[in-house]
Amino acid sequence: MARQLAVLRRGQQALPWVGGTAALAVMLGAWLWSGAVARHDEATAVDAALAVDVRAVENELARYADVLAAGDATLAASEEHGSALAAVSGDFDLPHRYPGVLAILVLDRSGTAVVVRAAHPRSDRTYSIGADLVTVPQAAAAFAVATQARRPALSGPIPGRDGMADTVLAIRAIGAGRYVGLHLDPQRFLDGLYGRADVTGKVRITDVSGPPTLLAASVDDGRPSVRTAEVAAYGRRWQVGYTPMGAAGGSGERTYRALLLTVTGLLCLVLLATVVGQARSRRRAVGLAEQLSESEARRNRLIDTSPIPILEVGPGGNVEYENAAAARLLGHPPGAILGGPLNLMVHRDDDGPGPLSVTEDLDGEPMTIETAAGPRWVIAYCTDTFRGRGRLLLLSDETQRHELQEQLAQAHRMEALGRLAARIAHDFNNLLTPIGGYLDLVLTGGNELADDDRDALTECLRATGRAAALVDQILAISRQQHHSTDTVTDVAAAVASMSGLLRRITGPDRRLEISLPREGTGRPYAAIEPTALEQVLVNLVTNARDATPTGGRITVAVTVGERVLVSVTDTGTGMDAETLGRVFDPFFSTKRDHGGTGLGLATVHAIADGAGAQISVESTPGQGTVLTLALDLHDAPPSSLVAEPAAASPPARAEHQTVLVVEDDPQVRQLTQRILQRQGYRVLACGSAEEAEKRYIDQRFTISILLTDVMLPGMSGPELARAIARLDPGLPTVFMSGYSDGELTDQGQVPAGTTLLTKPFSAADLTRIVAEALADAP
Template structure:
């Protein structure tokens, strides 16, 4: 049954108005009437109706002119004309002007009721169609996904999201264009192949990633889904676009982080093994040099061996810095004071053709870092900047208090939001392209010539920053210079002064008993020999599991445990805990090529834990042992 409607009857014959009104009301319709055109139009304007039954001949206005007025004020109202003086020409004109129906008097009321119900049904269907189109348009236009419909590659439809995604003002700027203007030139052949496969029903991936190009030339990553759809008079290709640039960037960050972590593990392992070898080389060289009968030529050869070992030791320390496995001794520092103290050195280092500019925060927050390593960061960055400006330029060092918010932290692989101190080093040098920047912090990567650099400078900076809980980024363009930004967590504490280096003193000979646990035979034998030459009694074992038994069987008190950190069965920390359960208060000196997390937390030495970094010289070993035994460790 047709839903009842609101109906307006306009006829200059009051009897006809009443008759039609009574009949329609019997069928459930709400009816109003008027006996002239302007009165009817006034009622229609005040109260819109679903349908109007209009005599085509009225005393004040013609029915056709009234139809035009009704269409202007209420375009959804269906109009049925009735007349006693009809003609074919009038009927045709009425239909042309969008009247729904045309009845000639006299007519059966059933005819009028049927015509009205058809008019109301048409109006209902039209409204439903418009509502559906509005919902669909709202869905399409409001979608965060870009949508386009095209034949061949001509865009016939685009939504607002697609226009915004590619930097256009709105859909009209896209309609009529070739879809390939949205595709990066090097990707066009692949996209054409994908589109052809979709249109021909061939094999094609359900989703397809390619690089698109925005109106300003910026490249973005797009995920596209193509499918065949019906569009007006035939099939067309519907393409759904999703901007995945941010996702790709985060994936790249994660891959880079994982790659750097893997390289770091490799570098740390290599450095550890080399440190054992260098400990033996430098130690044996020092022992050999101390022999009084050594000839002068042999002494010079030994010195060359020691010098080479020292240079190699510097390289392994840089590898440890990159791998975040070096031992740090952090203090609360003011970065401004550190930078100011280095200015004379930096000016000599960069030369007269480079201007050094410092821009520091008036009240800079404090950071917790190893002062020597912080100086190493500034030094390495200054050297790198200097080498990027062979014709001279400007080196700028800036500091500032900054806040890294949650939005920034989410964009990075390993950054926490919060307060930081920014240390930025900028140059006006040659800059870097994207490929160079992708490898910037990798060890042994360098753009310098053979023999001009090790490729460890920025890798060292990267490792120190990460080990200190910080974050590092690089911004560069070819020909426009480079800025390295370092963010170190801000702490609420007063600065701690660096302890003055003690004056060298003549070491007294020892008489104590030392338990030495070292799994590397060459290092173990060297350490035992050096200690025994100084008067100590040494009980040396290779396996940490044997140490408790040696301690219990010893007929003399053991005054000091010297132990490696990383060993096959027990770590140095675990061994110390076990031995101290047998001999409370046992003093300990840790030695290692790098510090394991059992002794240091992320490479930061626990306060008060004596540690001797490999490679060490016999003199450094003896001083460390004496310091711990005398209560200074």
């Protein structure tokens, strides 16, 4: 029993020792295990970081190889080395995006020497033009490799001048005895990696192709790198070394052991659970970080490829970002304004031109901006960036839509002008018809008139004709009527006859010179109405006069070649490119404050189109303007293409012919009746279609022809003609109207091929058309 008790006591006494020993064994095992895990994690992290650094160096060398390839291609296509290098430098944004590049060089082999022919950019650190690089042993070896292997070659470290850091040369042979090279600063090359890749820790780059030579170090503390790896650098071997920041290792191990020495076995279990929870949290955080990175990459891609121009302006007012659409809109190469201020001139509807301020909030404000490609009409939005560190500017280019709206508005104006012009023409022609008709009756009626009286009446009749021609011009500018090209005019004679009128237009302060073809050089015959040519010259000379407010010289010249050219030249103020592009637009005028309507040159353009001619303009600001009308040349003498119709004689037994005249205007009706009665016709005159229909029913067997106005109150002329045709299909019909034939046909008022007497008409025209209609009747 005692013996058993002793055993129990010894066991009880030994139990704490056993427990303590077990606890110590557990803690020692955990201590050793934690150290091993920490060292493994640190080694893995160092290897991963080194791999990142190696990839970064390889990628950066590949990017510099792209620059050499681009230089090769550009120099192969251009003989101008300086501009070619500048183009490559600009395309790759050297040295901003390639900080290791001191300069890109063009080198030619001349005998045993390899001479620098061009360099960009130029600096005191790179080689001067004409320098022989064969004298540099490292460069000479690189030239040999590049020539023989036909691939880029890298030189060994070249000692810097005046205590500067070592540099290297990347060489590429581009032809017989010609090379393109990059003069590189390895230290700046390494510094650029910290802006492009996740480079952490201390990085050293050493050339180990020969005796190890340190090229660059992020922190040169003299200690060897913890891990190293070699990189193939254009035929040479570079060693990339990595050392983590902080202590040289063991920090994780000490942390684990310190924790395990200060806690109990139970806390070790709690710590394990905490570590597991933290690992799970870290995995979730890494997953969220990856999602955030992908989302930001998608956002950047959307912004970069967005068709909407987007710019980001930093707090200092400098442009920090622009997408490709913004560069296209502003008319400069991508990235050209990065880092500089946003100098953007704008024109607002309620203000004059001024610089755009990004400090104000813009929410869809329309404005016109000045770009390298010209003014653009945009909708602007400006607000804070999502981080609140700058301003975001969006410019929606609405230029095409704005121009389409302007064209639509102008089309509406022209449509309204056409309707107004057509109505004015109709009423004006109704007024001119009795004036011209009665004058014609007086002059051709066999009355004995004094010579002065006959001349005065003749001038009145000619004025009536010019008034009718003016109506044609109104219809031409409204696009309702084109000028006939059947009349041939002697352009030189027409210009000479207008010299007095043109001199009155120019006034005494300007010298008018008229240049006409010499006799024997061929007459300038052209198919254009004389009144149309007069309208063109009056408008062109009036514009030339307005362009020379302080006096000057105005020249009207007629020349004959393959075409007849009529030019008006002034020595006035001239026009800029914007004004020149709109000079023929209707309603566009630079003389709004002085009564300009913007219809003068638009009228000229319409007349030229109608006559099958072309109008061109050349102008230089401050030197003057030349407007030239090019007409088709004709061999026939004036007015020979269409002979003047002879006055038609009334048919035999005209006294037995009855004309049913329908006209709502009493003056035109009375004139028509009087002219026909003078020719021996019997006339039934009616003021409306309804009255004429009743008269026809009552006297249908005595009526020989229907002469009716188209536009009548109530039933129209064509409706009356159709109603009578149902009773007598063979009755000849002649329509009268103040509208043009083409307009009435286009609007469906009268069928095509209908006989139409256009107002104002002469007595000869009226009797001829009535006689022809009766003669053609079955």
